[in-house]
Amino acid sequence: DQQVKQNSPSLSVQEGRISILNCDYTNSMFDYFLWYKKYPAEGPTFLISISSIKDKNEDGRFTVFLNKSAKHLSLHIVPSQPGDSAVYFCAASARGGANNLFFGTGTRLTVIP
């Protein structure tokens, strides 16, 4: 059973607009969340993370929001650029354990010039 879910397989956004990628999780023990970005034929690369003690973390054009009560997090990209076109994976971990990361199925973002 997927403990981390990304229900939107794909998303298309116009260049310059906001991209919002969503992620839901079921395990209440998760206390650390990450977003990875993946280009074709490459491995995932780390993008941004958030601890469960925060509800927002910002890094340049990327902001991650965490809603613990809803077990939901989202990644906002503003403004979206064509180079942002990639597959985005949400991941979660219960850091008191073995630091295993549980990944969602990914959302393919296409930014249209």
Add this chain to the structure above:
Amino acid sequence: NAGVTQTPKFRVLKTGQSMTLLCAQDMNHEYMYWYRQDPGMGLRLIHYSVGEGTTAKGEVPDGYNVSRLKKQNFLLGLESAAPSQTSVYFCASHFQDSTLEAFFGQGTRLTVV
């Protein structure tokens, strides 16, 4: 600085054949992981290692074995390949005290016919 390097990048096996995938990292990371990525399934953890000489099972360990004889190398073995092991395999690593911002290799595309 090579980062995380996976060998080979592509391989086609016949059912029942064996092979070893090599992951090498030059960042002196303690933690190393093997994931598989399948369509609609995200990345699933096969085995991981928290240090030289240690290994542990992940989410989908059946049919695989691993070894971590040297800190910089993590080997994934398939003793008797099955078509269900057709997948893209990713290796990842990070420091013990890191915030799980793992570095990934470029992936190995394995097809079992």
